[in-house]
Amino acid sequence: MEGARMVPGDISTLDMLRQLERKVLWLSSYMIHHANHEVDRGDGLKVGGHQASSASLVALMTALYFHILRPEDRVAVKPHASPVFHAIQYLLGNQTLDKLQNFRAFGGVQSYPSRTKDKADVDFSTGSVGLGVAQTLFSSLVQDYVRAHGWGLDTPEGRMIALVGDAELDEGNIFEALLEGWKHDVRNLWWVIDYNRQSLDGVVNDRLFGRIGEMFELVGWRVVTLKYGKLLETAFAQPDGEHLRQWIDDCPNSLYSALVYMGGAGWREALTRDLNQYPGIRRILDQHDDATLHRLMTNLAGNDMQAVLDAFEGVEGDQPTCFIAYTIKGQGLPFAGHKDNHSGLMTLDQMAGFKKGMAIADAVTMPLVLRWPCATSCQVLFL
Numbered sequence: 001m002e003g004a005r006m007v008p009g010d011i012s013t014l015d016m017l018r019q020l021e022r023k024v025l026w027l028s029s030y031m032i033h034h035a036n037h038e039v040d041r042g043d044g045l046k047v048g049g050h051q052a053s054s055a056s057l058v059a060l061m062t063a064l065y066f067h068i069l070r071p072e073d074r075v076a077v078k079p080h081a082s083p084v085f086h087a088i089q090y091l092l093g094n095q096t097l098d099k100l101q102n103f104r105a106f107g108g109v110q111s112y113p114s115r116t117k118d119k120a121d122v123d124f125s126t127g128s129v130g131l132g133v134a135q136t137l138f139s140s141l142v143q144d145y146v147r148a149h150g151w152g153l154d155t156p157e158g159r160m161i162a163l164v165g166d167a168e169l170d171e172g173n174i175f176e177a178l179l180e181g182w183k184h185d186v187r188n189l190w191w192v193i194d195y196n197r198q199s200l201d202g203v204v205n206d207r208l209f210g211r212i213g214e215m216f217e218l219v220g221w222r223v224v225t226l227k228y229g230k231l232l233e234t235a236f237a238q239p240d241g242e243h244l245r246q247w248i249d250d251c252p253n254s255l256y257s258a259l260v261y262m263g264g265a266g267w268r269e270a271l272t273r274d275l276n277q278y279p280g281i282r283r284i285l286d287q288h289d290d291a292t293l294h295r296l297m298t299n300l301a302g303n304d305m306q307a308v309l310d311a312f313e314g315v316e317g318d319q320p321t322c323f324i325a326y327t328i329k330g331q332g333l334p335f336a337g338h339k340d341n342h343s344g345l346m347t348l349d350q351m352a353g354f355k356k357g358m359a360i361a362d363a364v365t366m367p368l369v370l371r372w373p374c375a376t377s378c379q380v381l382f383l
Contacts, residue, residue: 013067014305014306014309016066017062017063017066017067017305017309018305020062020066020091021058021059021062021305022358023087023091024058024061024062024084024087024088024091025055025058025332025358026358026360027083027087027090027091027100028051028054028055028058028083028084028086028087029051029054029055029083029333029346029354030351030355031049031083031086031087031100031103031109032049032050032051032054032083032103032345033051033345033346033351034101034103035047035049035102035103035104035105036048036049036345037345037348037351039101039105046345047103047104047105048104048111048345049083049103049104049111049345050080050081050082050083051083051330051333051344051345051346052329052330052333052335052336052338052344053078053080053081053165053196053329054080054081054082054083054084055328055329055330055331055332055333055336056194056196056302056303056327056328056329056330056331057078057081057084057163057194057327058084058303058331058332059302059303059304059305059308059327059331060163060192060194060302060308060325060327061077061081061084061085061088061163062088062305063305063308063309063312064161064312065088065092066088067309068312068313069161070156070158070159072155072156072157072158072159073158073159073160073161074123074124074136074139074158074159074160074161075123075124075161075162075163076123076124076126076132076133076135076136076160076161076162076163077113077124077126077132077163078126078129078132078162078163078164078165078168078194079111079112079113079126079127079128079129079132079165080112080165081163081194082109082110082111082112082113083103083109085113085120085122086099086100086103086109086118086120087100089120089121094119094120094121095109095119095120096119099118099119111127112125112126112127113125113126113127113132114127124136124139129165129168129171130168130171130173130174131173132162133162133164133168133171133174133177133191134173134174134176134177135162136160136161136162136189136191137160137162137177137178137180137181137186137189138177138180139160140160140181140186140187140188140189140320141180141181141184141186143157143158143160143188144184144186144187157188157318158188159188159189159190160188160189160190161189161190161191161192162190162191162192163192163194164191164192164193164194165193165194165196166193166194166195166196166197169193169212175215178215178216178219179219181219181320182219182220185220186320187318187319187320188318188320189320189321190315190320190321190322190323191320191321191322191323192323192325193212193322193323193324193325194302194325194327195302195324195325195326195327196327196328196329197253197256197257197329206252206253212322212324213225213322213324216322220319220320221319221320221321221322222315222319222320222321222322223321223322223324224311224314224315224321224322224323224324225323225324225326226300226301226302226307226308226311226323226324226325226326227300227301227324227326228245228248228299228300228301228307228326229299229300229301229303229304229306229307230299230304230306230307231295231296231299231304232245232248232296232297232299232300235284235296238280238283238284239279239280239283240275240278240279240280240281241280241284243275243278243280243281244271244275244281244284247271247274247275248297255270256337257329257337257339258337258339259297259337260297260298260328260336260337261335261336261337261338261339262337263290263294264288264289264290264291264292264293264294265290267290267293267294267297268285268290268293271285272285284296298328298331298336300326300327300328301325301326302325302326302327303327303328303331308325311323311325333346333350333354334346334350334353334354335350
């Protein structure tokens with residue numbers, strides 16, 4: 001696995017990554033749309049895909065692959081984020097256009113990263129949820145075993161990194177692996193949990209997930225929680241901002257997801273109903289129209305590039321680390337937060353609006369769209 005570092009220039013690293021983040025979101029979402037709406041298979045059958053599950057991980061994966069990863073690191077990508085992985089590999093020059101054009105078709109990029117079927121450099125096959133996660137832990141133990149026998153000492157130790165769906169933690173083998181790692185003092189291991197609070201068959205249980213951090217700490221892991229983005233942190237620092245923080249902390253997952261889908265008007269009604277007695281909250285509401293209020297209230301750290309970079313770059317040493325990254329399922333897409341968005345597809349009208357928001361010309365075809373340039377130079381230097 002080869003990462004990439006930004007080339008210094010007039011534009012900041014953060015701005016470059018944000019440009020790449022938008023590009024990855026467009027490519028991964030459009031790849032799925034193209035396979036379902038623009039490829040004529042003669043039977044009208046939809047092949048599916050996971051636009052919402054992919055979107056929640058775009059910022060985290062962009063930060064990893066374009067800035068954080070080293071050549072010796074290895075990554076297990078959660079199965080439903082396969083389109084994001086393929087989009088990134090295409091931008092890195094490790095994947096071909098024809099493979100993207102045939103997503104989920106014979107010879108095309110796979111619905112889940114596969115070491116045997118994908119052309120790109122897949123580190124771990126992750127088609128069955130939970131298995132890719134456990135593989136990273138045991139791979140780290142094997143790395144230690146090899147080095148303990150004096151082999152491979154001329155190469156640096158790599159971090160084994162798993163990108164984990166929150167509902168994926170329902171798999172019992174993950175916790176068996178955790179105990180095995182504790183017994184053998186596992187090192188050089190990162191698990192990044194995409195806590196978007198929604199799964200295939202419902203909303204993730206608040207009480208259950210509240211214990212996850214404690215479970216990791218119990219077996220010797222460092223836990224880093226990415227909850228609030230920079231916009232929300234700024235709002236919390238304003239008068240009465242602590243009441244806004246507490247309101248979000250106490251908001252049930254089911255209500256939070258519903259308000260995400262309702263948008264700015266929904267947030268305004270809920271906050272006015274519950275927090276109107278605080279002058280500072282009224283001031284915050286007055287300062288924001290519906291669009292900017294929605295942006296504020298959905299500014300979770302797992303989708304905030306600066307917060308993501310701060311978290312990843314702030315970790316030192318080889319202690320196993322669990323990043324609990326709060327995200328929005330479908331972040332940036334028209335059905336973000338919708339209860340049925342797990343395997344949902346954007347409609348033609350929704351895609352048209354999304355395309356316009358991404359400033360993609362209507363006349364652009366699939367090959368040209370996939371070469372959509374950043375607004376400014378986004379060169380990368382391959383290590």
